[in-house]
Amino acid sequence: MKLNNLIESQQLDVATIFALFHKADELRISVKKPLNGKILATLFYEPSTRTRLSFESAMLRLGGNVISTENAKEFSSAIKGESIQDTTRIVSAYADVIVIRHYEDGAAKKAASVSPIPVINAGDGKGQHPTQALLDLYTIWKEIGHIEDITVAMVGDLKYGRTIRSLCYLLGKFKNIKIIFIAPESLSVNDDIKNYLKKYHIQFEEQTDMNKNLPHIDILYMTRIQKERMTEEEYKNSAGKYRITEENINLLEESARLMHPLPHVEEIELNLETEKTNKRVAYFRQAENGLYIRMALLSYLLE
Amino acid sequence: MKLNNLIESQQLDVATIFALFHKADELRISVKKPLNGKILATLFYEPSTRTRLSFESAMLRLGGNVISTENAKEFSSAIKGESIQDTTRIVSAYADVIVIRHYEDGAAKKAASVSPIPVINAGDGKGQHPTQALLDLYTIWKEIGHIEDITVAMVGDLKYGRTIRSLCYLLGKFKNIKIIFIAPESLSVNDDIKNYLKKYHIQFEEQTDMNKNLPHIDILYMTRIQKERMTEEEYKNSAGKYRITEENINLLEESARLMHPLPHVEEIELNLETEKTNKRVAYFRQAENGLYIRMALLSYLLE
Amino acid sequence: MKLNNLIESQQLDVATIFALFHKADELRISVKKPLNGKILATLFYEPSTRTRLSFESAMLRLGGNVISTENAKEFSSAIKGESIQDTTRIVSAYADVIVIRHYEDGAAKKAASVSPIPVINAGDGKGQHPTQALLDLYTIWKEIGHIEDITVAMVGDLKYGRTIRSLCYLLGKFKNIKIIFIAPESLSVNDDIKNYLKKYHIQFEEQTDMNKNLPHIDILYMTRIQKERMTEEEYKNSAGKYRITEENINLLEESARLMHPLPHVEEIELNLETEKTNKRVAYFRQAENGLYIRMALLSYLLE
Numbered sequence: 001m002k003l004n005n006l007i008e009s010q011q012l013d014v015a016t017i018f019a020l021f022h023k024a025d026e027l028r029i030s031v032k033k034p035l036n037g038k039i040l041a042t043l044f045y046e047p048s049t050r051t052r053l054s055f056e057s058a059m060l061r062l063g064g065n066v067i068s069t070e071n072a073k074e075f076s077s078a079i080k081g082e083s084i085q086d087t088t089r090i091v092s093a094y095a096d097v098i099v100i101r102h103y104e105d106g107a108a109k110k111a112a113s114v115s116p117i118p119v120i121n122a123g124d125g126k127g128q129h130p131t132q133a134l135l136d137l138y139t140i141w142k143e144i145g146h147i148e149d150i151t152v153a154m155v156g157d158l159k160y161g162r163t164i165r166s167l168c169y170l171l172g173k174f175k176n177i178k179i180i181f182i183a184p185e186s187l188s189v190n191d192d193i194k195n196y197l198k199k200y201h202i203q204f205e206e207q208t209d210m211n212k213n214l215p216h217i218d219i220l221y222m223t224r225i226q227k228e229r230m231t232e233e234e235y236k237n238s239a240g241k242y243r244i245t246e247e248n249i250n251l252l253e254e255s256a257r258l259m260h261p262l263p264h265v266e267e268i269e270l271n272l273e274t275e276k277t278n279k280r281v282a283y284f285r286q287a288e289n290g291l292y293i294r295m296a297l298l299s300y301l302l303e
Numbered sequence: 304m305k306l307n308n309l310i311e312s313q314q315l316d317v318a319t320i321f322a323l324f325h326k327a328d329e330l331r332i333s334v335k336k337p338l339n340g341k342i343l344a345t346l347f348y349e350p351s352t353r354t355r356l357s358f359e360s361a362m363l364r365l366g367g368n369v370i371s372t373e374n375a376k377e378f379s380s381a382i383k384g385e386s387i388q389d390t391t392r393i394v395s396a397y398a399d400v401i402v403i404r405h406y407e408d409g410a411a412k413k414a415a416s417v418s419p420i421p422v423i424n425a426g427d428g429k430g431q432h433p434t435q436a437l438l439d440l441y442t443i444w445k446e447i448g449h450i451e452d453i454t455v456a457m458v459g460d461l462k463y464g465r466t467i468r469s470l471c472y473l474l475g476k477f478k479n480i481k482i483i484f485i486a487p488e489s490l491s492v493n494d495d496i497k498n499y500l501k502k503y504h505i506q507f508e509e510q511t512d513m514n515k516n517l518p519h520i521d522i523l524y525m526t527r528i529q530k531e532r533m534t535e536e537e538y539k540n541s542a543g544k545y546r547i548t549e550e551n552i553n554l555l556e557e558s559a560r561l562m563h564p565l566p567h568v569e570e571i572e573l574n575l576e577t578e579k580t581n582k583r584v585a586y587f588r589q590a591e592n593g594l595y596i597r598m599a600l601l602s603y604l605l606e
Numbered sequence: 607m608k609l610n611n612l613i614e615s616q617q618l619d620v621a622t623i624f625a626l627f628h629k630a631d632e633l634r635i636s637v638k639k640p641l642n643g644k645i646l647a648t649l650f651y652e653p654s655t656r657t658r659l660s661f662e663s664a665m666l667r668l669g670g671n672v673i674s675t676e677n678a679k680e681f682s683s684a685i686k687g688e689s690i691q692d693t694t695r696i697v698s699a700y701a702d703v704i705v706i707r708h709y710e711d712g713a714a715k716k717a718a719s720v721s722p723i724p725v726i727n728a729g730d731g732k733g734q735h736p737t738q739a740l741l742d743l744y745t746i747w748k749e750i751g752h753i754e755d756i757t758v759a760m761v762g763d764l765k766y767g768r769t770i771r772s773l774c775y776l777l778g779k780f781k782n783i784k785i786i787f788i789a790p791e792s793l794s795v796n797d798d799i800k801n802y803l804k805k806y807h808i809q810f811e812e813q814t815d816m817n818k819n820l821p822h823i824d825i826l827y828m829t830r831i832q833k834e835r836m837t838e839e840e841y842k843n844s845a846g847k848y849r850i851t852e853e854n855i856n857l858l859e860e861s862a863r864l865m866h867p868l869p870h871v872e873e874i875e876l877n878l879e880t881e882k883t884n885k886r887v888a889y890f891r892q893a894e895n896g897l898y899i900r901m902a903l904l905s906y907l908l909e
Contacts, residue, residue: 039363049675057700060645060671065363069352070677082566093591094360263688288699342666368666372655385869396894397663
């Protein structure tokens with residue numbers, strides 16, 4: 001398979017996933033500049049400084065250059081009313097690859113449909129964020145050593161979390177995965193995910209108690225309760241319900257890993273020393289992996 | 304003539320215009336990096352992401368680098384009150400060329416008056432936007448093969464449109480040009496333009512019907528009715544009055560071209576297939592030409 | 607002494623200060639690119655376009671690259687609530703050096719406490735702005751030829767001015783300095799500065815008349831009355847009280863110099879000709895020195 005864009009996790013087959021992982025491992029230590037003279041345009045319709053800086057750093061480390069806006073709405077303001085397709089066609093004359101972030105589901109696909117250059121989805125609406133899923137999977141592979149035959153607990157806001165959705169789509173491509181969804185009832189995982197997992201024969205359970213599961217899992221994937229995406233009522237019932245602290249982190253096996261897409265708030269309360277020395281804490285390594293997997297993807301799409 | 308700045312279209316003589324066009328043609332296929340180590344500062348007092356990205360891409364493709372702000376007002380906020388001249392003097396220590404966009408007429412000229420490095424006007428107030436005019440003229444030359452002996456229809460908002468103004472100044476330098484202004488009465492072209500054209504013996508007419516003129520012109524230059532710059536009354540009387548659709552586009556000769564500075568809204572309603580295959584549709588090529596003409600200008604000013 | 611960060615002026619000893627000055631002198635004319643492939647992240651929690659562009663230009667001139675945000679608050683918005691330490695840890699994976707600007711005192715120190723890469727304070731709250739102090743001192747050295755045995759008058763807002771504070775800390779490291787503080791009573795210099803100067807045996811006086819002191823000083827360091835940081839009452843009593851004009855500038859000795867951190871408003875009213883030809887006017891050279899001293903600092907921290 002040759003990718004031309006990356007819009008959804010489902011586009012990736014297992015062979016391509018591993019090609020990207022091995023490329024990421026190689027670029028982690030490489031000093032070559034394969035994208036010398038190439039230009040990345042970051043076209044962000046809503047700010048996401050973290051994701052933008054990660055892509056820009058990836059491009060620069062590969063020897064490329066960057067043109068950038070977190071102000072892309074200005075292209076197509078209410079008054080001017082330009083379509084995402086027209087904007088994409090214009091920007092594609094200025095760059096060699098576009099990374100797009102948009103507030104509407106499906107915006108990245110629309111952009112890709114007219115673009116003569118590769119388009120990468122960096123999150124659109126409640127839809128997908130496939131490079132986040134890729135970096136999550138890459139982290140599992142680096143930390144555990146393999147992806148098949150593992151148990152992953154996903155905890156927190158499983159209803160609104162875009163991360164969870166894209167990661168489930170990727171895990172669905174591997175064998176002997178077991179997923180344990182742990183969430184307050186009001187934030188439980190949506191049917192589309194459950195149907196997808198059933199279709200691919202991925203074993204999953206829905207539970208509400210976190211601590212009793214900690215000793216039996218390989219990956220604990222915590223997520224933030226996203227106050228900004230839910231009702232007051234939903235927030236009150238769920239915030240603080242699941243927390244990893246100095247008390248329960250060591251209920252995890254020594255070989256198990258705590259992941260989080262970050263930023264975290266009160267769902268993780270560990271002191272600095274633990275974050276530095278307890279190998280179970282993987283979330284800063286996970287964030288760093290985002291750089292290498294994005295380097296791999298840019299290099300794959302442009303070389 | 305040696306240019307030190309580009310503030311107004313009138314600065315350009317015909318020899319310089321063609322020097323820039325030939326340079327643009329050369330840079331379109333070049334792989335040299337003549338501006339290696341040079342720095343462009345984009346100093347934008349109002350956002351114009353499209354123009355900014357185009358200049359930044361041009362600089363990067365030439366091997367240069369960019370420092371950038373769409374927040375230049377912050378330099379001289381109401382409270383701090385720094386003059387545009389002082390800001391320019393400071394920024395000129397950090398860069399090798401400044402591209403300025405400002406909300407006030409004449410701001411670019413003020414900046415150039417104190418700058419030890421070249422200043423390019425990327426639009427100031429209701430004034431000029433000379434690189435837009437240059438890319439328009441370059442597009443006419445590329446698409447038609449020559450600039451003399453042509454008929455250009457300019458349609459839409461001719462009263463508020465900055466693009467029209469700068470393009471007329473440039474066309475005034477060529478022979479046997481005929482301009483047909485087509486606009487609702489309330490948005491007809493201003494006297495300063497008409498007086499300029501008379502002075503340079505450029506033939507022009509003012510009309511209100513578009514379709515009957517389509518078969519007899521070389522260039523149809525459509526513009527957007529800029530709702531944000533006019534009264535409610537003016538907008539109501541003009542929006543939707545002139546439209547290019549699947550019905551009337553082929554009233555144009557096969558060799559004629561439809562141009563637009565973009566973004567367009569309802570004044571152009573063509574389907575994707577037509578935009579891709581009907582050679583009359585030139586506006587995306589026109590946008591791309593902006594990159595090459597800006598590369599040519601930067602290279603001309605800095606080499 | 608080997609610096610790992612630059613958070614406060616007090617960190618710098620005299621040997622390091624001169625190492626930086628000599629490096630700045632060298633980089634002023636150098637064409638080497640010692641930081642090729644390195645990335646600077648500007649992490650600005652409040653916009654400061656001037657400071658940001660100066661650091662970015664410095665990094666690019668050294669051959670490095672830049673990732674940049676003036677929108678860093680978005681990392682840790684009220685809702686998401688990420689700590690400055692976590693943000694720093696993540697960004698440190700994307701870059702080789704961080705320049706931070708923050709609205710809270712002590713933020714830069716917090717960032718440095720967890721960062722595996724160098725952190726430079728570009729102003730935090732009412733705290734310090736050490737690279738401004740360095741460029742001020744470098745300007746004194748370039749303009750006067752030496753730092754010891756000089757008299758410096760500091761004029762204007764000495765209560766709220768962050769610049770004054772950092773510069774006093776640096777001057778405290780040199781011998782035979784005399785400082786004359788000239789301010790309206792309500793904006794006189796704070797006790798912490800006075801105590802610091804006493805401790806290091808730096809001679810200082812507090813006065814209210816500027817003109818009578820002009821003939822007897824080496825450096826006149828003017829500052830802006832920062833309307834935005836004071837009460838209406840304080841502003842009314844101080845604005846316009848001290849002004850340098852065509853009338854009094856030549857009360858300064860020919861060898862004396864007028865400095866200002868810029869932007870200036872009504873406290874300096876000189877015509878363009880004077881600014882260009884009167885050697886006493888040093889503030890644009892001072893701003894340019896900011897570029898070279900920041901190049902020196904980046905190069906010192908990263909080489």
